Amino acid sequence: xxxVAVKGGIQAIEESIKRLKYxxxxxxxxxxFQQIEGGMRCLIDQVMSESSLxxxxxxxxxxxxxxxxxxEAVFLLRAYRSTLPRKHYSRTVQxxxxxxxxxxxxxxxxxxxxxxxxxxxDYTHRLIDFDLNEExxxxxxxWLREYALERGVDNxxxxxxxxxxxLDYLREEGLIPTFEINSDxxxxxxxxxxxxxxxxxxxxxxxxxxxxxxxxxxxxxxxRSYGALxxxxxxxxxxxxxxxxxxxxxxxxxxxDAYYIGEIKxxxxxxxxxxxxxxxxxxxxxxxxxxxxxxxxxxxxxxIAMSILDRCLETxxxxxxxxxxxxxxLHIDSVESTGxxxxxxxxxxxxxxxxxxxxxxxxx
Amino acid sequence: MRIEYNFAFFDEGSKREIRRAxxxxxxxxxxxxxxxxxxxPIARGWGTGGLQLTLSLVGKEDILKVxxxxxxxxxxxxxxxxxxxxxxxxxxxxxTSEATIIQSRHRIPEIPLQAGQILVLQVPLPEPLRxxxxxxxxxxxxxxxxxxSGAWLMLFEQIMxxxxxxTGADHPxxxxxxxxxxxxPIPRFDNPKLNHSQALILLGAGREKKVYAVPPYTxxxxxxxEDFSFEVEGFKNKYCGLCGAKEVFLxxxxxxxxxxxxxxxxxTSYCLQRLNQKSAG
Amino acid sequence: xxxxxxxxxSINNLNKQFGKGCPSCKGSNEDSLxxxxxxxxxxxxxxxxxxFEVYAGEILGVVGxxxxxxxxxxxxxxxxxxVSSGEAYISSYKDGKTDVFAESSQQKRYIRNHMMGKVYQNxxxxxxxxxxxxxxxxxxxxxxxxxxxxxxxxxxxxLLEHVNIxxxxxxxxxxxxxxxxxxxxxxxxxxxxxPPLLLLDEVTTGLDLSVQASVLDLIKxxxxxxxxxxVIVSHDLGVIRMLADRTMVMLDGRIIEQGLTDQILEDPxxxxxxxxxxxxx
Numbered sequence: 001x002x003x004v005a006v007k008g009g010i011q012a013i014e015e016s017i018k019r020l021k022y023x024x025x026x027x028x029x030x031x032x033f034q035q036i037e038g039g040m041r042c043l044i045d046q047v048m049s050e051s052s053l054x055x056x057x058x059x060x061x062x063x064x065x066x067x068x069x070x071x072e073a074v075f076l077l078r079a080y081r082s083t084l085p086r087k088h089y090s091r092t093v094q095x096x097x098x099x100x101x102x103x104x105x106x107x108x109x110x111x112x113x114x115x116x117x118x119x120x121x122d123y124t125h126r127l128i129d130f131d132l133n134e135e136x137x138x139x140x141x142x143w144l145r146e147y148a149l150e151r152g153v154d155n156x157x158x159x160x161x162x163x164x165x166x167l168d169y170l171r172e173e174g175l176i177p178t179f180e181i182n183s184d185x186x187x188x189x190x191x192x193x194x195x196x197x198x199x200x201x202x203x204x205x206x207x208x209x210x211x212x213x214x215x216x217x218x219x220x221x222x223x224r225s226y227g228a229l230x231x232x233x234x235x236x237x238x239x240x241x242x243x244x245x246x247x248x249x250x251x252x253x254x255x256x257d258a259y260y261i262g263e264i265k266x267x268x269x270x271x272x273x274x275x276x277x278x279x280x281x282x283x284x285x286x287x288x289x290x291x292x293x294x295x296x297x298x299x300x301x302x303x304i305a306m307s308i309l310d311r312c313l314e315t316x317x318x319x320x321x322x323x324x325x326x327x328x329x330l331h332i333d334s335v336e337s338t339g340x341x342x343x344x345x346x347x348x349x350x351x352x353x354x355x356x357x358x359x360x361x362x363x364x
Numbered sequence: 365m366r367i368e369y370n371f372a373f374f375d376e377g378s379k380r381e382i383r384r385a386x387x388x389x390x391x392x393x394x395x396x397x398x399x400x401x402x403x404x405p406i407a408r409g410w411g412t413g414g415l416q417l418t419l420s421l422v423g424k425e426d427i428l429k430v431x432x433x434x435x436x437x438x439x440x441x442x443x444x445x446x447x448x449x450x451x452x453x454x455x456x457x458x459x460t461s462e463a464t465i466i467q468s469r470h471r472i473p474e475i476p477l478q479a480g481q482i483l484v485l486q487v488p489l490p491e492p493l494r495x496x497x498x499x500x501x502x503x504x505x506x507x508x509x510x511x512x513s514g515a516w517l518m519l520f521e522q523i524m525x526x527x528x529x530x531t532g533a534d535h536p537x538x539x540x541x542x543x544x545x546x547x548x549p550i551p552r553f554d555n556p557k558l559n560h561s562q563a564l565i566l567l568g569a570g571r572e573k574k575v576y577a578v579p580p581y582t583x584x585x586x587x588x589x590e591d592f593s594f595e596v597e598g599f600k601n602k603y604c605g606l607c608g609a610k611e612v613f614l615x616x617x618x619x620x621x622x623x624x625x626x627x628x629x630x631x632t633s634y635c636l637q638r639l640n641q642k643s644a645g
Numbered sequence: 646x647x648x649x650x651x652x653x654x655s656i657n658n659l660n661k662q663f664g665k666g667c668p669s670c671k672g673s674n675e676d677s678l679x680x681x682x683x684x685x686x687x688x689x690x691x692x693x694x695x696x697f698e699v700y701a702g703e704i705l706g707v708v709g710x711x712x713x714x715x716x717x718x719x720x721x722x723x724x725x726x727x728v729s730s731g732e733a734y735i736s737s738y739k740d741g742k743t744d745v746f747a748e749s750s751q752q753k754r755y756i757r758n759h760m761m762g763k764v765y766q767n768x769x770x771x772x773x774x775x776x777x778x779x780x781x782x783x784x785x786x787x788x789x790x791x792x793x794x795x796x797x798x799x800x801x802x803x804l805l806e807h808v809n810i811x812x813x814x815x816x817x818x819x820x821x822x823x824x825x826x827x828x829x830x831x832x833x834x835x836x837x838x839x840p841p842l843l844l845l846d847e848v849t850t851g852l853d854l855s856v857q858a859s860v861l862d863l864i865k866x867x868x869x870x871x872x873x874x875x876v877i878v879s880h881d882l883g884v885i886r887m888l889a890d891r892t893m894v895m896l897d898g899r900i901i902e903q904g905l906t907d908q909i910l911e912d913p914x915x916x917x918x919x920x921x922x923x924x925x926x
Contacts, residue, residue: 010442078403085375191381193398193573196501326500336571339408343488346410346440350433350470350630353616354551355532357597362526509751513788520787521780523794524816590793 024067036060045265045297046070050334051077052190052209054264054296070212071338078335086191091244091258095268095294099161100239102298107232107272113163118238119298166235167270167290176272176288198325203313207306208295210332218332219305222312222322229308231271231291238267238298267303269293273311289314372419373451378402382420382575386566389577394539395507396490401573411444412570414467414486418448421482422465427455429463434471434613434630441469458633470533472554474612474634477563479580485548487569490576492536492546512544515587523592535594538585539578547584553596553613558584604629607638651736652698653841653874654722659695659731661717664688681714681898691717693898695731699842704868704875706889706906708882708921714898715878716766719846722876723763724753735760737841758788762835766847768827771834772819778805778830779815785837804833808863825856832863836871843868845877849884861887882925886910894918 037044037060044059051059051074058077066072102118105111117123170176186201194202207215222229244258271291276284291314293307309328317323331337372379385399404412411432422428430445432438436458444467445456457463460475467484477483493503496514506514515536522530529535533549537558547555548567558565558578565578578584588594603610605617605626612634614627629635670683670690681690691714699705709715720726722733732744737760745756762785765771772781779801786797802812808829819827828848835843845864849857865888868875879885885892886906893903894915902915913919 010437013439013442075403075407076405079405082378082402082404083369083373083375085377189400191400193400195398196499196504326498330500335403336408339410339412340488340571341409342407343409346469347433347438348470349615350551350613351533351549353613353630354549354553354597356616358526358528358530358532361528362530505750509754511751511754511788513784516787516792517776517780517784520783520794520797521776524777524779524798591795 031064033057033060033064036063040068042298043068043070045299046212046302047073047077049296049299049302050074050209050211051081053077053081071334074211074334075338086188088245088248090261091246091253093241093243095237095241095266096162096165098163098237098239098241098266098268099263100163100237101160101265102238103163103235105166105233105235107234108166111166111235112169116160120300160239163237165270167272170234170272170288176290177277194329196326198329200314203325203329204292204294204310206329206332207293207309210302210306211334211337212299212302214332214334214337215302215309216305218322218328219308222308222320226320226322227312227317229273229311231273231308231311233304234270234272234288234290236267236269236300236304238265238300240265265297267293267295267298267300269300269303269307271304271307271311369451371452372422373405373447374402374416374419379420382416385575386417386420386577389566389575390564390579392543393579393582394543394545394576396545396569396574396576398573399575401570404570405447406443408571409488410440411467411469411486413568413572413575414469414484414570415444415447415568416570417484417566417568417575418465418467419451421484422448422452422454424452424454426464427457427462429457429460429466429633430468431466431471431473431631431633432469434473434615435632437632459637460633470549470551471613471630472550472557474609474629474631475637476557477561479562481563483561483563483565485550485565485567487546487548487567487574488571489534490546490567490569490572490574492544507543510542512538515544516589519587519589519592523589529588529592529595536587538587540582540584543576544587545576545578545584551597551613552586552594555584555586555594556596560584599627602627604635607635607642609635609638650700651741652700652734653703653736654876655698655734655741656722657696657732657734659692659718659721659733660690660729661692661714661721661726662688662690662729690898692721692728695900697893697900697903699874699876701736701841701874702872703891704877704889706885706892707876707878707895708880708885708892709895710880712897713895715880715895716846718895719763719844719876719878723761723844724750724757735842754788758785759838760840761842761844762838762840763844764828764831764835764846764848766850768819768824768831771831772827774820775818777816778810778819778822781819781830782834782837785834789838800837801833804837805830807836807867808833823856824852825860828852828860829863832860832867836867836873839871841874843873843875845875847879848877850880857884864888882910882921886925894921 037056040063043063044056047059047063047070048054050070058080059073062073062076065076100116102120103116105115167176171178187199189202189205194206240263242263243261245261246253247257247259250257272288273291274286275289277287289311291307291311293303293310295303295306309322312323313325313328315323316325321327382399385397389395389397401413402416404415406412406415428445428448429436430441432441435441448454449456460466460473461478463481465482465484466473467486469486472483491503493506493514496518497503497506519529531552533551534546535552535555536544537547537555539545547558560581560583561578562580564580567576586594599614602614604612604614605628607629609629613630615630617626617628619626664687666688667683667686669685670688681693695718707715707718717726721728728746731746733746734741735745735756738745738756745753763771768774773784779798782801782804783797786800791797802815805812805815810826810829819830822830849860852860861884877888889906891904892906892909893900894909894917896917902909902913902918909918910922913922
């Protein structure tokens with residue numbers, strides 16, 4: 001007869017997992033993906049962006065499983081993403097091709113193509129709408145029908161899929177520097193880990209998948225005090241971008257052979273930072289430098305904060321942590337930061353015993 | 365919408381990429397090879413580096429043992445085992461000698477490892493110079509130039525302040541007379557087991573995206589001074605309250621009723637094995 | 646009788662520029678530059694064609710206003726900055742026959758650890774401000790290969806005593822010390838390996854006058870006792886007058902005048918030097 005030690009671990013874990021399921025279901029409500037997709041647009045956008053995975057359905061599934069916790073949902077999607085082989089890279093996407101839904105510039109009163117307010121929380125009063133308590137599906141359908149009628153009267157037939165970029169106007173005037181198009185293959189941070197100093201393509205990828213709160217906080221720090229950058233939003237646009245993939249069977253990569261695989265909704269921001277530049281004649285001039293932010297879905301704060309951090313990291317400055325690429329890029333990832341913090345909950349009794357031994361020795 | 369996961373979770377391309385980094389690590393003992401660490405179904409900091417190594421290496425014939433803090437039953441060990449068996453269907457064991465792959469957090473088993481076995485250690489902080497130098501770019505240079513004053517300085521400071529080296533776990537070690545390595549937070553007690561190990565030892569840091577290795581029969585020397593030698597945790601005159609084992613790493617326990625301190629083997633499977641032998645004999 | 650003595654340090658055609666340069670300033674003469682700065686591309690020519698030698702036991706002063714390139718020169722000598730072109734020979738390294746600027750960064754580190762000491766104007770650059778004072782000295786000893794705590798501690802105490810830091814404060818971090826004390830710890834650290842060459846960069850700038858005097862006295866005493874070779878940079882002609890045997894005057898990245906210090910002070914040739922000397926009186 002073998003000796004049986006106390007074995008509690010496995011059973012305790014099973015019970016804990018059951019408990020989790022119980023908490024999710026105890027009120028007897030089962031959320032449908034459609035409800036999440038329909039009513040939790042912003043959460044889905046945030047989760048897709050931080051996960052680096054564009055799928056509203058998968059995001060809805062993850063949100064349901066995670067009971068609405070963004071960090072858990074992102075965790076689920078990232079882990080799922082690890083099982084997907086990278087089979088294609090898309091063709092370069094030009095944001096001029098965006099089918100624009102919202103577009104504003106704070107630099108100019110009027111911009112070519114016009115300011116388009118589109119969908120935004122910015123113009124609402126943040127008062128809890130207690131009427132929502134009474135909202136029914138019938139009300140919703142009724143409202144939608146009226147809204148459709150209203151829009152039908154609208155005669156504005158503007159083409160929203162080819163709006164000029166606001167910054168091009170400044171570029172033509174020579175107020176912002178022009179650069180040759182850089183056609184180097186971007187470094188893929190999911191294929192090769194970061195090495196310092198980083199390339200801009202690496203920085204932008206890490207920033208765009210950064211945790212919304214972390215990116216916002218660091219961007220805010222740079223704005224408020226650490227480096228005290230004062231950007232103006234040159235253009236913020238939200239809309240859908242078509243994605244094409246080259247035919248794998250043709251050597252010649254022609255536009256017409258590419259496959260359209262769908263569209264993604266993104267927020268894109270170009271912010272302007274005044275900067276002093278040295279001119280050929282020894283004179284100094286003020287020019288604008290650009291910060292670039294982009295992320296999946298509609299998440300304007302994150303995109304703007306990203307553009308600030310992009311600028312910060314372009315002009316590295318050891319004085320400010322927000323301008324230090326190791327500081328920013330190594331600490332804003334949701335999965336990494338939440339994971340390492342949560343690992344403190346793991347037992348550490350071996351390391352603690354070891355430390356205890358050292359502490360006792362020093363007391364001798 | 366339902367999707368089946370591949371054998372060992374990853375797609376084959378990802379496994380191959382991780383194995384390539386592992387081969388490089390074996391070829392340059394103690395050198396931290398960067399790799400494109402994937403997000404895993406367990407949290408960063410909970411052993412994703414070790415898990416990726418195990419999943420990239422595991423075959424259908426392998427027998428797996430997973431321990432955490434010396435215990436096969438620890439929550440994290442159970443979780444990792446569950447994930448690996450769920451995606452591979454391979455056999456698991458608690459017996460050190462039976463396993464082909466042993467994934468561990470914070471311990472090297474008491475039973476000596478044998479040739480052909482692979483020990484995978486989970487690493488939270490792979491950079492032994494990080495406290496001395498926060499920048500990754502700078503520590504990379506220091507390793508390249510074999511400039512390890514910082515590692516010794518940390519120990520010197522401890523001696524000045526406390527009269528003894530006060531590293532707990534994770535006491536730095538020189539591998540193959542070239543690279544200083546963080547042995548992962550194993551107690552100092554386990555450091556000597558790294559030296560001339562018959563088994564291949566792989567160390568994976570998922571969050572920090574590094575893999576490094578101690579190939580079999582490699583010299584691993586814990587850092588020490590000429591007049592301050594490296595010392596393991598002392599359990600003098602202490603023994604396991606269950607199996608009576610001495611000269612093993614012991615957990616310190618407090619008896620609820622008597623308030624007395626007693627000790628037990630930290631390596632639970634080792635303890636159980638001894639108890640089984642006793643009751644059989 | 647002419648004595649053929651090898652210089653401890655000899656610098657040949659040292660150039661250091663910040664910026665890429667452009668057609669207008671490349672290979673330029675002074676005319677196309679505004680001071681040492683190219684108005685077209687913004688390139689700064691911080692050091693231009695610097696040539697000098699320092700002999701054993703001598704103190705060489707380098708004086709100039711801020712922006713004259715003297716600190717950049719010091720940084721180049723201590724390998725904190727890489728030179729744009731030029732050669733340097735150190736008599737104690739490979740018989741003084743190898744250009745040390747062309748050596749690998751690992752070799753440069755070796756030279757710096759064994760054959761040089763430097764005291765920075767800013768103690769943050771020369772010290773680990775949160776480590777113990779004795780640890781700061783040990784860092785340099787460890788870097789030179791020492792692995793004996795007792796011997797390093799003894800050496801550290803000896804040095805601290807030498808620079809008038811009370812031994813009972815040796816375990817305190819320099820961050821708790823006054824500016825003058827911090828400079829003293831830096832001097833102790835710089836001297837720890839008995840280097841043939843000591844580099845002092847504006848070591849008294851920012852200190853109170855009385856503290857300045859005591860630090861300068863200390864340097865003078867130590868130099869006399871150890872017969873160490875010193876290069877001292879300062880914007881303060883008073884400091885140079887007190888310490889330097891010979892002096893070089895730098896302006897806009899160039900040496901405009903050099904000679905015995907007394908000679909420079911009594912009979913300055915260059916207009917700038919005359920101006921400088923006048924302002925001293």
